[in-house]
Amino acid sequence: MFMEEKQNSQTFQDFNQSIFKPKTTEEISEIIKNCYKKNVPLEINGLKSKSKIGRNFQAEKTLDLSNYSGIIEYKPEELYIKVKAGTPIKEIISELDKNNQQLAFEPNDFGFLFSGHSNEGSIGGVISCNFSGSRRFKSGSARDHLLGFQGINGKGEIIKSGGTVVKNVTGYDLCKLLSGSFGTLTVLTELSIKVLPKPETSNTLIINNPHLKKALEYLNITLSSSVDPSGGVFYPEHFRKNFTFNDLTQEGALIGIRIEGPLNSVDHRIKKLCNELDILNDEFSVLNQEQSNIFWEKTRKLEVFTALKGSLLRIVVPASETFEVVQKLKSYEINYFLDWGGSLIWLQLEEINTKILKEIKGIISDVSGYLTIIKIEEDMKASVDIFTIDPIKYRISEKIKKSFDPKRILNPGKMYSGI
Amino acid sequence: MSSLQMPKIDNSIISNRDKIIMDIKKIVNPENVLSHIDEIKPYETDALAAYRQVPLLVVLPESVEEVSKVLKYCNKNKIKVVPRGAGTGLSGGSLPLADCVLLAMGKFNKILELDYQNRCVVTQPCVTNLAITNAVQDKGFYYAPDPSSQIACSIGGNVAENSGGVHSLKYGTTTNNLLGIQVVLMDGTITNFGGKVMDSEGYDFLGLMTGSEGLLGVITEVTVKILRTPEVVKAALVGFTTIEDAGNCVAEIIAQGCIPAGMEIMDKALTKATNDYSKAGYPVDAEAMMIIEFDGTEHEVESYMQKAKKIAEINNSSSLKISKSNEERLKFWAGRKAAFPACGVLAPDYMCMDGSIPRGKLAEVLNEIARLSKKYDLPVANAFHAGDGNLHPLIMFDANNKESLRKCEEFGADILKYCVKVGGALTGEHGVGIEKRELMCEAFNNTDIQQQLTIKAALDPSSLLNPGKVYPILRKCAEEGRVHVHGGKTKFPDIPRF
Numbered sequence: 001m002f003m004e005e006k007q008n009s010q011t012f013q014d015f016n017q018s019i020f021k022p023k024t025t026e027e028i029s030e031i032i033k034n035c036y037k038k039n040v041p042l043e044i045n046g047l048k049s050k051s052k053i054g055r056n057f058q059a060e061k062t063l064d065l066s067n068y069s070g071i072i073e074y075k076p077e078e079l080y081i082k083v084k085a086g087t088p089i090k091e092i093i094s095e096l097d098k099n100n101q102q103l104a105f106e107p108n109d110f111g112f113l114f115s116g117h118s119n120e121g122s123i124g125g126v127i128s129c130n131f132s133g134s135r136r137f138k139s140g141s142a143r144d145h146l147l148g149f150q151g152i153n154g155k156g157e158i159i160k161s162g163g164t165v166v167k168n169v170t171g172y173d174l175c176k177l178l179s180g181s182f183g184t185l186t187v188l189t190e191l192s193i194k195v196l197p198k199p200e201t202s203n204t205l206i207i208n209n210p211h212l213k214k215a216l217e218y219l220n221i222t223l224s225s226s227v228d229p230s231g232g233v234f235y236p237e238h239f240r241k242n243f244t245f246n247d248l249t250q251e252g253a254l255i256g257i258r259i260e261g262p263l264n265s266v267d268h269r270i271k272k273l274c275n276e277l278d279i280l281n282d283e284f285s286v287l288n289q290e291q292s293n294i295f296w297e298k299t300r301k302l303e304v305f306t307a308l309k310g311s312l313l314r315i316v317v318p319a320s321e322t323f324e325v326v327q328k329l330k331s332y333e334i335n336y337f338l339d340w341g342g343s344l345i346w347l348q349l350e351e352i353n354t355k356i357l358k359e360i361k362g363i364i365s366d367v368s369g370y371l372t373i374i375k376i377e378e379d380m381k382a383s384v385d386i387f388t389i390d391p392i393k394y395r396i397s398e399k400i401k402k403s404f405d406p407k408r409i410l411n412p413g414k415m416y417s418g419i
Numbered sequence: 420m421s422s423l424q425m426p427k428i429d430n431s432i433i434s435n436r437d438k439i440i441m442d443i444k445k446i447v448n449p450e451n452v453l454s455h456i457d458e459i460k461p462y463e464t465d466a467l468a469a470y471r472q473v474p475l476l477v478v479l480p481e482s483v484e485e486v487s488k489v490l491k492y493c494n495k496n497k498i499k500v501v502p503r504g505a506g507t508g509l510s511g512g513s514l515p516l517a518d519c520v521l522l523a524m525g526k527f528n529k530i531l532e533l534d535y536q537n538r539c540v541v542t543q544p545c546v547t548n549l550a551i552t553n554a555v556q557d558k559g560f561y562y563a564p565d566p567s568s569q570i571a572c573s574i575g576g577n578v579a580e581n582s583g584g585v586h587s588l589k590y591g592t593t594t595n596n597l598l599g600i601q602v603v604l605m606d607g608t609i610t611n612f613g614g615k616v617m618d619s620e621g622y623d624f625l626g627l628m629t630g631s632e633g634l635l636g637v638i639t640e641v642t643v644k645i646l647r648t649p650e651v652v653k654a655a656l657v658g659f660t661t662i663e664d665a666g667n668c669v670a671e672i673i674a675q676g677c678i679p680a681g682m683e684i685m686d687k688a689l690t691k692a693t694n695d696y697s698k699a700g701y702p703v704d705a706e707a708m709m710i711i712e713f714d715g716t717e718h719e720v721e722s723y724m725q726k727a728k729k730i731a732e733i734n735n736s737s738s739l740k741i742s743k744s745n746e747e748r749l750k751f752w753a754g755r756k757a758a759f760p761a762c763g764v765l766a767p768d769y770m771c772m773d774g775s776i777p778r779g780k781l782a783e784v785l786n787e788i789a790r791l792s793k794k795y796d797l798p799v800a801n802a803f804h805a806g807d808g809n810l811h812p813l814i815m816f817d818a819n820n821k822e823s824l825r826k827c828e829e830f831g832a833d834i835l836k837y838c839v840k841v842g843g844a845l846t847g848e849h850g851v852g853i854e855k856r857e858l859m860c861e862a863f864n865n866t867d868i869q870q871q872l873t874i875k876a877a878l879d880p881s882s883l884l885n886p887g888k889v890y891p892i893l894r895k896c897a898e899e900g901r902v903h904v905h906g907g908k909t910k911f912p913d914i915p916r917f
Contacts, residue, residue: 075779160867167848169848171851179623180621197675224535261719262722316617392610400622400877
C-alpha cells in the first residue's frame, strides 16, 4: 500500500506537466519543495473565481487546488468547520444550512462581475482575498473568522497557526497575516473557519428616494443606533431597476437597512429606527424575510455589475468623508453603490486611463482611504498599480514575503512588483 | 519558583551603562531617563511578580519621534529593549533584562480623538481600557473588549496581548475591535497599519502586530471601534447539580442560535469561595454555577433569556435567578470578578492557569483536573469563560514548601498539556510571555516555531526587541506555565482579574 502511494505520488510529481492538481497535503508540499529547489514560480489557483483580481505575473507552473477539496470536520456546537482550501464555498454554505448556520462574513461572489453568473469560488480563495460583505461592520471580515490553518510555505514546509477555538493567543496571529495575502506567502491547505447561527428573522427597511447626503445621514444614525443593524447600503437611482420586488414599486434611489434577530425584536427595532430617522410612512417599506434575503444576496454577489464592461474599483473611506469623495468622483463617468453603512464604495467607471486613476487615487488617499482595482482591461493591467502601497510598507512587505517564501515562487508579483 | 533562563547578558552593555545613559539623555528629556536604583526598582516586574529583574535603565519617551530615536540608537548599539505599558500583564511579557533599556510608555496617556461619525477613538497606548469607555459613554457608546483588569490595563498592552474579556464570545477580542495602530519598529521606522477604515489592503500587519507581545514593534497610537451601548443588559444565575449538565447547557444554548454577551461557569469550590468573599447570593450547593448575560433591545433580551431558561431547565438546572435590576446584575458579576482575592483566603498561594478548550470538552477537562488534583494532592478551583472555551483553573499551594511548589508547577503544566491534547490552546488571553514559553512545543512543532522566528528576524534581525519572550530558549517542555500569587502579594492585588 505504502509503495503504491509512493509510486502515485512520484508519477504525480512529473515535473513536465504545467498544471499540478494535487489531492493531498503531502503532494502540495512535494511540488513546492521541487519548485523551491528548481526556482520555478507557481501560480496558485482555487476555483479561479477571483483569479482576475490582482496583477498579471509570469509563472511557469500552476498549482490548481480544485481537487484538494472536502469538509474535514464540522462541529456545529463548537461553531467551526474545518475544510480543505479548495472546497467550494457553495458546498460549505449548503452544509452549514443543514444546521441553520452560516458564514457570518458574507463572502462576496465575483462571478456575476467576471462571467455573468454566480461563481462563489473556494474557501481558500475567499480567505486569501479577504473581501467581505455587508455584515462586515457588525460581524467582522473573513480574517476575523479564520481560527486556524495549515499551509505550505515557499520552501515546501508544512506550517500551522491558531486552532479551532476562538480564544487563542499562542504565538503570532498568522491567520490574520495570511488572510488577504493573495497566496503570496503560503499555500493554505486546511482552514478552520468560525461559523455562526443564522438569525431567526432577517428583515430589511427600505427607505425610498433619498438623495446621497440624506442617505449618508440616515446610515450614520442607523449605525450609531442601539437597533444593532447588520447591513446598510445605498443604491442610487441608476440601479433601482435591479430591485423590482413586490414591496418595492417606487422610483429613485434606495437605502436598505438589515435588522436581524428574534421576530418580535426585529419588528420592535425597525419601528424604533423609523422613529429615530423620523421618516414618514410613505417614505419606507419593509421587506419580509424572503425578499430581504434576495436583496442581500444580490448585494453580496454584486449583481448590479453583472457582466460589467467597464472597470470596477473597490474604495474604502471613513464614512464621514464619503459624501465629499462621491461628489468629486461624479466629475467622471461613474456608477456606484455604497455598502458598510457608507464606508465602502463600489465604483464602476465607463472609461479609465492612468491619468483618471491617478486622480482618483489622490482623492482617496487625501481622506486616508484605500482603493483596490477589481476589474480593469487586461491591456491596462501592466501600467497601473492594482494595490497601492507606500515605500515603508513595501519594504516591510518585502521582508515578510522573504520570511515565508525566500525564492519568491508563490504567486510572485500578484500584489506588488518584486514581492 | 524555578529558575528561568533568559537571553545571555551582554556585559559590554552593562559596563557601558554610563555612556548609554548620557547618550539617551541627549535624545529625550534627561528627567525621563531613570537610572538610580530607587527609580528603576518599581519596574523590575509586571503582574507575574514571581520573576523580577531590574533593567539597565528606564526611559519614558514623550513622543513617537523619541521612541523612534531611542530604538534606532539601541538597534545601532545592539542594546536590548523591553516595552512596557501599565505592567498589569500576567505572563511576564514586560519582565526587564539586566542589560535592557526598559521603554515605559506611561507618558502616552492621552485620548487624541473621539470620532462619533466614524464610531472610533484614536488614543495613545497608555490610556487604560476603561478610560476609553468612560470617554464615550455619555454619548451612549463603549469599547467592547473588557479584560477584568480594565481599570488598570493599558490599551497598548491590550493590543500587544490581544486581550479578551468576559464578553468576547459576542464581541470578539482586541483584534476584532481594532482599526489601526501606529508602530515603531526596532530600526526606528515609524509606520501606520490600518486607520479609521476596515480591512486596509496589503498584508494584515495590524493583525500580525496584535498579540505579538511586544516582539515586533512598539505601539505608539491606537484606533479602536466603539459600539452603541445596548439598551438592556440582563444576567441569569443558574445552578447545576453536575458539571456535565452545565457543559451540555452551554453547548445547547449556542446550538439553538442564542449567542449570549457572556457565559461564565464556576465550579463548586470557586462558587463557595467567591460567595463567602463577596456575598453575591450564589447557589453554593450547586456543583457548577453559570452566569448567562444577554444584551440588546428589551424584546431581544427577553426572548433569548426565555430560550436560555428553557434550555437550562431541560438540562436539570437546580436553580435559576434572572437579574431584575442593573444593580442585581452587577452583584452577580461581583463574585465572579473577585475570584482572585477569594482564592487568596483559601490558601497561602495559588497559581492561575489560562488554557482554551473546545466548549464540549469542559466536563472531560474538569474531570481530568479533579483527577490531577488528587494525584498531586493540591486543591483547585475553576473559573471558565464557557462561551468561548477559556478555562482558568486556580491551583492552591504553599510556596514556602518546595515540594508543594514543585507539585503545583507540574500540575499546571499537565493541565495546559491536556488543554492542547483535547484540541485547545496553551493560552486564551494572558499571553505566552515567559510564563508558558517552554510549553510552546506542546502546541507547535519546530517548523511552526521556526516560521514565527523567521518573521521576528525579518523585522528585528538582531533580536533586540523583547527577547526571551514567547519562544522557547531551552527548547524543552519545562514544567512552567501559570500565574503565581503569593499571600495576595501580587503586583496589583486590588484589581479584578480574568
